[in-house]
Amino acid sequence: MKRSLSGSLLALLLGPASERRLVRYWLGERAAAWIGNCWVAEDLKAWQGDREFLEAYRRFEPRNMRSAERKFTVRELVRSLADVPGDTAECGVYRGATSYFICRERPHGTHHLFDSFQGLSPPLACDLPDQPRVDSWRAGDLAIPLDEVRANLAEFPGVRFHPGWIPDRFPEVADRRFCFVHIDVDLYQPTLDSLRFFYERSVPRGILVCDDYGYLNCPGAKRACDEFARSIAEPLIHLPTGQAVIFKR
Numbered sequence: 001m002k003r004s005l006s007g008s009l010l011a012l013l014l015g016p017a018s019e020r021r022l023v024r025y026w027l028g029e030r031a032a033a034w035i036g037n038c039w040v041a042e043d044l045k046a047w048q049g050d051r052e053f054l055e056a057y058r059r060f061e062p063r064n065m066r067s068a069e070r071k072f073t074v075r076e077l078v079r080s081l082a083d084v085p086g087d088t089a090e091c092g093v094y095r096g097a098t099s100y101f102i103c104r105e106r107p108h109g110t111h112h113l114f115d116s117f118q119g120l121s122p123p124l125a126c127d128l129p130d131q132p133r134v135d136s137w138r139a140g141d142l143a144i145p146l147d148e149v150r151a152n153l154a155e156f157p158g159v160r161f162h163p164g165w166i167p168d169r170f171p172e173v174a175d176r177r178f179c180f181v182h183i184d185v186d187l188y189q190p191t192l193d194s195l196r197f198f199y200e201r202s203v204p205r206g207i208l209v210c211d212d213y214g215y216l217n218c219p220g221a222k223r224a225c226d227e228f229a230r231s232i233a234e235p236l237i238h239l240p241t242g243q244a245v246i247f248k249r
């Protein structure tokens, strides 16, 4: 519906509740587009009122909702695997927020964490965005001390830390099988190494998620996923959250 600013303000003051809601949404959308070329997520979605999820999310992100859709997607995917055996893993852990959601769904399972805890490894040429106004990653970005992550996940007895550069510590889990793996290292080489290692150790019905696939600041991660997807039988599914998902048959 086409709206003028004055018509919108009038509706905001005098319109029925449903109209006021639509106008508030429209004004927020316009303001976000004007201030930061940003999109506002559609409202009236049930998950936005999921108190249990929001409480857990705000433990890690009290001030922004930017990654809420991705965390919710992970929670739902892991929840769908209740009857599927196997360990879970995350490559690229940062403060442990996504691992926290994985562990909440499988509190008695074994969850493996792989991270340098020294931030990103040096980006390659293919990791540099070719778009102006998109920042590049630098080695050492996103470093979080291991002790902080240990504290964030202390309530889960099945958590196993494998600190180091990917893939150096992968051999420690070479004999394990996985039902869910979250890959979130932003760069080409560790994304490719993680896909190669964990795909062949995934159980039937297992799920691999690459968090960075659709992000313009992570062209190397997309390239690694596309290269890898060409070598397997299953399709790679690009979600509007920016994640890519592979369901192992």
Ligand SMILES: C[S@@+](CC[C@H](N)C(=O)[O-])C[C@H]1O[C@@H](n2cnc3c(N)ncnc32)[C@H](O)[C@@H]1O
Pocket: 090, 091, 092, 093, 094, 095, 096, 097, 098, 099, 114, 115, 116, 117, 118, 119, 120, 121, 141, 142, 143, 144, 164, 165, 166, 184, 185, 186, 187, 190
């Ligand atoms: C975007 S953060 C992960 C965010 C986390 N998955 C979450 O959902 O909150 C990227 C992480 O990848 C780790 N990382 C990047 N390159 C790595 C490499 N080559 N080896 C090990 N860890 C790496 C960084 O230390 C950082 O913690």
